[in-house]
Amino acid sequence: MATKASRAAARMMISPAVILLFAWMIVPLGMTLYFSVLRYNLLTPGANPFVGWENYYWFLTDPSFSAAMVNTLVLVGGVLLITVIGGILFALLLDRPMFGQGVIRIMVIAPFFVMPTVSALVWKNMFMNPVNGIFGRIATGLGFQPVDFFGQIPLASIIIIVAWQWLPFATLILLTALQSLDQEQLEAAEMDGANWTSRFWYIMLPHLARAITVVILIQTIFLLSVFAEILVTTNGGPGTASTTVTYLVYVSSLLQYDVGIGSAGGVVAVILANIVAIFLMRMIGKNLDA
Amino acid sequence: MGQITLSQVRKSFGEVHVIPGVDLTIEDGEFVVFVGPSGCGKSTLLRLIAGLEDTTSGIIAIDGKDATALPPAKRGLAMVFQSYALYPHMSVRKNIAFPLKMAGMSESEQATRVERAAKVLNLTSYLDRRPGQLSGGQRQRVAIGRAIVREPAAFLFDEPLSNLDAALRVGMRQEITELHQSLKTTMVYVTHDQVEAMTMADKIVVLNAGRIEQVGSPLELYRAPVNQFVAGFIGSPKMNFIEGAEAKKHGASTIGIRPEHIEIVEDGPWTGTVGLAEHLGSDTFLRVTVDGIGTLTVRANGEIDRHRNDRITLAPQTDKIHRFDKDGRSMK
Numbered sequence: 001m002a003t004k005a006s007r008a009a010a011r012m013m014i015s016p017a018v019i020l021l022f023a024w025m026i027v028p029l030g031m032t033l034y035f036s037v038l039r040y041n042l043l044t045p046g047a048n049p050f051v052g053w054e055n056y057y058w059f060l061t062d063p064s065f066s067a068a069m070v071n072t073l074v075l076v077g078g079v080l081l082i083t084v085i086g087g088i089l090f091a092l093l094l095d096r097p098m099f100g101q102g103v104i105r106i107m108v109i110a111p112f113f114v115m116p117t118v119s120a121l122v123w124k125n126m127f128m129n130p131v132n133g134i135f136g137r138i139a140t141g142l143g144f145q146p147v148d149f150f151g152q153i154p155l156a157s158i159i160i161i162v163a164w165q166w167l168p169f170a171t172l173i174l175l176t177a178l179q180s181l182d183q184e185q186l187e188a189a190e191m192d193g194a195n196w197t198s199r200f201w202y203i204m205l206p207h208l209a210r211a212i213t214v215v216i217l218i219q220t221i222f223l224l225s226v227f228a229e230i231l232v233t234t235n236g237g238p239g240t241a242s243t244t245v246t247y248l249v250y251v252s253s254l255l256q257y258d259v260g261i262g263s264a265g266g267v268v269a270v271i272l273a274n275i276v277a278i279f280l281m282r283m284i285g286k287n288l289d290a
Numbered sequence: 291m292g293q294i295t296l297s298q299v300r301k302s303f304g305e306v307h308v309i310p311g312v313d314l315t316i317e318d319g320e321f322v323v324f325v326g327p328s329g330c331g332k333s334t335l336l337r338l339i340a341g342l343e344d345t346t347s348g349i350i351a352i353d354g355k356d357a358t359a360l361p362p363a364k365r366g367l368a369m370v371f372q373s374y375a376l377y378p379h380m381s382v383r384k385n386i387a388f389p390l391k392m393a394g395m396s397e398s399e400q401a402t403r404v405e406r407a408a409k410v411l412n413l414t415s416y417l418d419r420r421p422g423q424l425s426g427g428q429r430q431r432v433a434i435g436r437a438i439v440r441e442p443a444a445f446l447f448d449e450p451l452s453n454l455d456a457a458l459r460v461g462m463r464q465e466i467t468e469l470h471q472s473l474k475t476t477m478v479y480v481t482h483d484q485v486e487a488m489t490m491a492d493k494i495v496v497l498n499a500g501r502i503e504q505v506g507s508p509l510e511l512y513r514a515p516v517n518q519f520v521a522g523f524i525g526s527p528k529m530n531f532i533e534g535a536e537a538k539k540h541g542a543s544t545i546g547i548r549p550e551h552i553e554i555v556e557d558g559p560w561t562g563t564v565g566l567a568e569h570l571g572s573d574t575f576l577r578v579t580v581d582g583i584g585t586l587t588v589r590a591n592g593e594i595d596r597h598r599n600d601r602i603t604l605a606p607q608t609d610k611i612h613r614f615d616k617d618g619r620s621m622k
């Protein structure tokens with residue numbers, strides 16, 4: 001495996017795949033970078049002159065941008081918090097033998113198979129609609145004023161929907177991790193006088209650390225690009241109350257027909273995602289070693 | 291104090307009756323070994339004593355007090371698991387201190403006790419390592435350290451040496467025996483290896499299919515096994531069993547004679563052909579096919595010069611012949 005010849009051969013054989021993957025990434029990125037320095041508005045066709053940093057300037061100084069940044073972080077953070085804590089609770093629940101375990105496990109995993117658009121629409125119309133939704137009906141039935149989810153708490157509503165979609169993923173990963181915990185360790189802790197809370201805190205949680213890290217890293221990558229749920233429920237509103245960076249890029253390029261600013265926003269989003277990724281790897285990546 | 295009494299303890303997993311009913315008293319300070327073939331219920335019995343399994347029926351008393359319904363932590367026993375069950379994300383120090391921390395002991399008291407245990411077990415220079423960075427023997431010692439810091443009423447060991455290589459096993463065997471002699475705490479030790487049982491135990495409990503076959507000191511079991519199972523299980527190499535005409539001569543259904551109680555003589559009752567000869571240096575074990583009887587194992591002098599296909603004459607020491615009736619029970 002380690003001779004010079006075999007390494008050269010290995011490199012040659014994987015090169016087509018690597019080149020393809022590299023091109024797959026670099027071509028769109030290169031085009032985005034190129035568009036981001038042009039004045040390129042679909043409403044004013046004609047020449048697309050080079051304008052340097054202008055698009056970036058307009059994107060970053062747009063008052064919606066800072067709101068979108070905050071919303072993005074709140075969305076990602078909120079969903080992570082709910083899915084990790086909820087995932088641990090579900091995993092603990094599903095780990096113990098109970099009646100109908102198989103069916104319950106499939107039911108818990110089911111939301112993962114529903115398309116984001118569909119699940120957002122179901123939530124919007126069947127649960128969160130103040131008149132016809134279940135929550136509205138319950139509130140009215142109990143004599144309370146129903147909550148207008150997307151009007152009053154738009155971002156929180158989207159967090160709930162997205163968290164519902166990602167909870168199965170977190171549960172599945174954490175359940176698998178929990179099942180790989182050596183039962184003798186728990187028994188040893190029991191003999192050592194640890195009650196359930198101590199066993200959870202000192203044995204199970206450290207064992208789950210790596211799985212939690214994986215959940216956070218993978219989910220963060222996907223959550224930064226949440227889009228469909230916003231589009232079909234709030235359209236980023238009211239105002240910019242539920243506009244994220246991803247959604248702002250969409251607004252710039254496709255609603256305002258400004259490909260230049262949209263591309264600049266795309267590049268900014270990529271950079272932000274990388275900053276978050278580096279930050280996360282620094283903070284929790286050490287759990288992945290050893 | 292650490293006296294443990296089992297009365298009519300039974301354990302079933304669903305329809306499977308793993309322990310059909312056990313009565314046993316373990317005296318304070320004794321080193322008791324449960325020995326038996328794999329799957330005979332040794333671990334289950336130990337886990338019942340530890341409280342990790344609930345008894346189906348029967349009473350377990352510790353120091354005269356009924357402990358049947360007590361949770362493991364309340365029984366004052368410490369257990370060393372076959373897999374060691376160390377906490378992988380804690381340092382050796384934290385592993386050993388864990389039971390003390392759970393008991394709410396002060397930091398300084400924890401530190402003194404951990405230091406003391408580490409000194410006894412030669413672990414002082416490893417205290418800040420993780421279990422993953424230790425060898426098998428060191429992990430074993432950490433597991434023992436975690437047990438001794440609590441100063442329990444009794445120690446429970448479940449095949450603690452089975453993951454170690456042969457040389458280390460002999461060393462750890464002696465260390466555990468010495469530990470018992472210095473602590474004088476009750477120890478219950480489970481093994482399938484009769485050599486461990488013979489060398490370590492004050493009292494051996496031979497188990498077979500969840501039943502106690504015999505309880506006694508190593509030499510009692512060796513000299514006077516109550517049945518064919520115990521006779522065959524205790525002693526190495528195994529006792530030879532002879533049936534048929536030769537057994538009839540002694541008025542038994544089966545007779546047993548240990549390899550070390552057969553002598554190679556000029557003129558004796560049995561003549562046979564040497565098959566395999568294992569020269570260990572200190573001893574030689576010969577597999578001899580004796581005419582009209584079958585194949586016997588014979589222990590001979592280490593430097594004896596006998597080889598395959600040699601014809602030899604054998605004589606059993608008649609007072610060392612064990613007689614068994616048709617149900618395998620010893621006849622006296």
Ligand SMILES: Nc1ncnc2c1ncn2[C@@H]1O[C@H](COP(=O)(O)OP(=O)(O)O)[C@@H](O)[C@H]1O
Binds near residue numbers: 306327328333
């Ligand atoms: N949790 C359990 N459920 C069902 N059967 C079990 C369980 N634990 C042990 N057994 C059965 O009990 C018998 C004795 O097991 P064990 O006490 O582990 O044997 P030993 O330690 O002597 O090798 C085995 O046949 C095993 O299959």
Ligand SMILES: [Mg+2]
Binds near residue numbers: 332449
């Ligand atoms: Mg066992």
